[in-house]
Amino acid sequence: MAIDPEQTPRAKNGRAPDVMTPGGWVSMREYPENEEVDFVIVGTGAGGGTLACKLAEAGFSVVAFDAGPYFRPLEDFASDETEQNKLYWTDDRIVDGDHPIKMGSNNSGKAVGGSTVHFAMVSLRFRPEHFKTRTALGYGVDWPIDWQDMWNYYDEAERALHISGPVSYPWGPKRGRYPLRAHPLNAAAEYLARGAEALGIKWTETPLATLSAPIGQSAPCVYRGFCVTGCSTNAKQSVLVAWLPRALKAGAEIRDLAMVGRIETRNRRCTGVHYQREGEWHFQKARNVVVAGYAVETPRLLLNSANEEFPDGLANSSGLVGKNLMVQLNQAAWGQVDDEIRSYKGPPSLAISEHWNYDDDKDFHGGWSYMSQGPLPITWAKSLAGGRNLWGQALIDEMARNNHSVGLKMVGEVLPYERNRVTLADDTDQYGLKIPRITFSLGPNEEAMIDHATDFMDKSLEAVGARERWKEMDDTCHLGGTARMGFDAKTSVVDADCRSWDIPNLWVCDGSVFPTVGGVNPSLTIQAIACRTGDRIKQMSARGEL
Amino acid sequence: MAETFPDYDVLAKRNTPSWNERTRDVIDARMAKVERPDILAERQRDTLRAVTARVVPQPAHRAPVNATALVLDKIGSDNGDGFRHHELPDVREAWARGLDAIDAEAKSRFDTGFARCSAYQQDEILASVQNGDVKAPDWATLPPKLFWSWRLIPDIVSAYYAHPSAWSAMGFGGPASPRGYVRLTTNRHDPWEASEQKNDELIPAKVRNRHGY
Numbered sequence: 001m002a003i004d005p006e007q008t009p010r011a012k013n014g015r016a017p018d019v020m021t022p023g024g025w026v027s028m029r030e031y032p033e034n035e036e037v038d039f040v041i042v043g044t045g046a047g048g049g050t051l052a053c054k055l056a057e058a059g060f061s062v063v064a065f066d067a068g069p070y071f072r073p074l075e076d077f078a079s080d081e082t083e084q085n086k087l088y089w090t091d092d093r094i095v096d097g098d099h100p101i102k103m104g105s106n107n108s109g110k111a112v113g114g115s116t117v118h119f120a121m122v123s124l125r126f127r128p129e130h131f132k133t134r135t136a137l138g139y140g141v142d143w144p145i146d147w148q149d150m151w152n153y154y155d156e157a158e159r160a161l162h163i164s165g166p167v168s169y170p171w172g173p174k175r176g177r178y179p180l181r182a183h184p185l186n187a188a189a190e191y192l193a194r195g196a197e198a199l200g201i202k203w204t205e206t207p208l209a210t211l212s213a214p215i216g217q218s219a220p221c222v223y224r225g226f227c228v229t230g231c232s233t234n235a236k237q238s239v240l241v242a243w244l245p246r247a248l249k250a251g252a253e254i255r256d257l258a259m260v261g262r263i264e265t266r267n268r269r270c271t272g273v274h275y276q277r278e279g280e281w282h283f284q285k286a287r288n289v290v291v292a293g294y295a296v297e298t299p300r301l302l303l304n305s306a307n308e309e310f311p312d313g314l315a316n317s318s319g320l321v322g323k324n325l326m327v328q329l330n331q332a333a334w335g336q337v338d339d340e341i342r343s344y345k346g347p348p349s350l351a352i353s354e355h356w357n358y359d360d361d362k363d364f365h366g367g368w369s370y371m372s373q374g375p376l377p378i379t380w381a382k383s384l385a386g387g388r389n390l391w392g393q394a395l396i397d398e399m400a401r402n403n404h405s406v407g408l409k410m411v412g413e414v415l416p417y418e419r420n421r422v423t424l425a426d427d428t429d430q431y432g433l434k435i436p437r438i439t440f441s442l443g444p445n446e447e448a449m450i451d452h453a454t455d456f457m458d459k460s461l462e463a464v465g466a467r468e469r470w471k472e473m474d475d476t477c478h479l480g481g482t483a484r485m486g487f488d489a490k491t492s493v494v495d496a497d498c499r500s501w502d503i504p505n506l507w508v509c510d511g512s513v514f515p516t517v518g519g520v521n522p523s524l525t526i527q528a529i530a531c532r533t534g535d536r537i538k539q540m541s542a543r544g545e546l
Numbered sequence: 547m548a549e550t551f552p553d554y555d556v557l558a559k560r561n562t563p564s565w566n567e568r569t570r571d572v573i574d575a576r577m578a579k580v581e582r583p584d585i586l587a588e589r590q591r592d593t594l595r596a597v598t599a600r601v602v603p604q605p606a607h608r609a610p611v612n613a614t615a616l617v618l619d620k621i622g623s624d625n626g627d628g629f630r631h632h633e634l635p636d637v638r639e640a641w642a643r644g645l646d647a648i649d650a651e652a653k654s655r656f657d658t659g660f661a662r663c664s665a666y667q668q669d670e671i672l673a674s675v676q677n678g679d680v681k682a683p684d685w686a687t688l689p690p691k692l693f694w695s696w697r698l699i700p701d702i703v704s705a706y707y708a709h710p711s712a713w714s715a716m717g718f719g720g721p722a723s724p725r726g727y728v729r730l731t732t733n734r735h736d737p738w739e740a741s742e743q744k745n746d747e748l749i750p751a752k753v754r755n756r757h758g759y
Contacts, residue, residue: 222726
């Protein structure tokens with residue numbers, strides 16, 4: 001009888017699931033709880049999973065925790081939106097503010113591999129100036145990392161993920177060609193391309209973390225179109241498939257269904273983590289603790305770990321833990337065409353224009369990109385019901401025209417505001433831990449960007465003959481910014497190496513270190529930062545600076 | 547509206563390479579779900595059934611969608627979606643209060659329960675919830691517009707479009723793994739996708755949709 005990976009841990013007894021083989025296993029090194037491991041990592045997504053690999057390959061002893069299950073995509077994933085809700089973080093959270101954020105599918109993951117298990121695979125580099133928005137463009141704050149430094153780590157991440165992309169990328173400084181050829185355009189992407197050409201701007205095939213040629217045990221993408229509900233063929237280069245097998249091979253241990261609830265400190269240093277697994281609380285000793293739970297769970301853990309030494313939470317002398325929460329704008333323009341589009345086929349965003357990330361002739365701050373779209377039925381029905389107030393026969397009839405719908409969706413930069421934040425509510429969850437309260441409001445700059453982007457995308461659709469056009473005005477994606485990196489302890493939570501200013505053996509490595517979010521999907525940047533952090537830790541260790 | 551995809555049936559692909567084992571198990575279990583009698587009070591279930599029938603009418607000429615059973619299942623699990631609007635209670639409580647309030651709204655407007663109102667009256671009541679233009683005092687502790695857009699609509703619509711009959715009616719390819727698609731470009735489709743009814747075709751969609759799975 002097969003065990004249910006959502007109820008019973010799989011990574012135990014010296015073995016972990018082999019994600020490439022149904023029912024398969026690979027051997028896994030295990031560390032006793034009373035052994036002080038070099039690194040405990042909380043979270044195995046784009047930040048934590050990547051760093052686990054880097055640190056294990058550098059020879060450190062690593063135990064990586066994830067609150068979610070350890071899936072084998074080939075046997076565990078259905079082609080079904082509802083079933084695959086199991087990939088999202090659906091524990092209780094309260095949302096408020098003027099524009100409460102809808103959590104779940106677009107911005108969370110609760111599985112080994114984190115949200116990369118269900119991300120849309122869009123793998124983009126920041127515009128160089130977006131690492132220095134304050135000095136280069138006059139808004140936001142600067143990153144303490146130089147773009148040229150990041151460019152090297154983008155290279156490393158792109159190679160590790162076998163990114164498929166265009167031969168030459170139209171924007172930004174010269175970069176080498178992508179490891180694999182670009183995927184073919186589907187009809188929705190063709191419509192983006194024709195619209196961009198009609199409006200006189202550049203477009204390209206989207207760089208994607210799904211294979212366009214066989215690599216190792218992974219077959220190329222079969223264009224099944226269920227990417228954002230998890231890839232059941234392993235073409236997608238998620239952290240689960242790309243980084244964690246390497247981490248295991250290098251001697252890392254991964255503990256699935258293990259929820260870390262509190263980090264212990266003594267004499268102002270971390271000593272390990274308290275975690276719940278199989279209904280009981282345990283304690284793992286560690287020399288270093290890395291928090292990699294993304295922009296809600298990371299500040300939640302730091303705040304929930306408040307103790308006598310750190311009454312306001314760990315790493316929080318600046319008072320900035322939980323503050324400057326950012327999302328990305330995800331508004332869309334849609335229309336109807338005579339052609340059959342059938343956008344359910346292929347990765348949802350096969351074509352992109354980053355024009356408005358690189359053109360500064362705008363009357364607001366920040367950049368945005370836009371991509372072609374391929375919503376699955378439930379997502380599309382909720383868009384129509386929410387965005388156009390359709391229900392009853394009107395909704396059913398409109399749904400029946402979905403194969404002729406075509407749309408474009410933005411990924412837009414939200415500015416950091418301290419009022420947008422994650423705090424602790426009084427309610428507790430199934431682990432007995434205080435749940436997060438997520439407060440978010442858009443500002444005038446965001447409203448101006450939304451107007452600009454939705455008007456432009458609407459014009460692009462108009463230029464290629466789309467009728468009955470409408471704008472979907474209420475959607476967000478991605479998170480960032482609740483444990484920002486910076487230049488000093490007063491204005492940031494961690495330094496450029498993701499190391500806490502307050503507690504030298506506490507690190508944060510995920511999207512919450514972003515001082516600004518730019519106008520591109522964040523996952524590649526998170527992985528590049530994790531690669532950089534891994535190298536920096538190795539260097540510091542060699543110099544005895546840990 | 548006339549059927550756009552006559553005789554197209556996603557379920558005809560169940561035993562082809564388009565459906566992996568996990569998908570078969572999940573969809574079989576979902577289609578077999580019946581309304582749980584232990585969730586909500588009988589009167590609330592009656593109201594929910596009537597609301598669902600108006601919000602997502604059944605597809606013509608296809609196996610009915612068990613949307614009410616699926617919504618009841620969700621209410622029973624009390625499983626949120628990872629977020630709760632600060633002005634709304636959790637899933638079960640929101641539904642219980644919301645259905646009572648819809649019923650009360652029917653009484654205040656038409657002097658009878660929601661389930662006994664005509665379809666026209668029911669639509670008027672639902673529109674009043676959608677627009678926040680309600681009369682019943684029961685809404686004092688449950689903002690109607692928020693209940694509509696954060697609970698009622700997402701839950702009902704998600705239940706309905708989780709069913710193969712709804713997928714077939716919209717010409718959606720349905721489950722696709724391990725077999726995906728080959729023909730991706732404009733106006734092209736694979737033999738295992740829905741053919742659309744068009745006026746000038748030699749071989750009608752009705753015929754083409756019986757082949758090629």
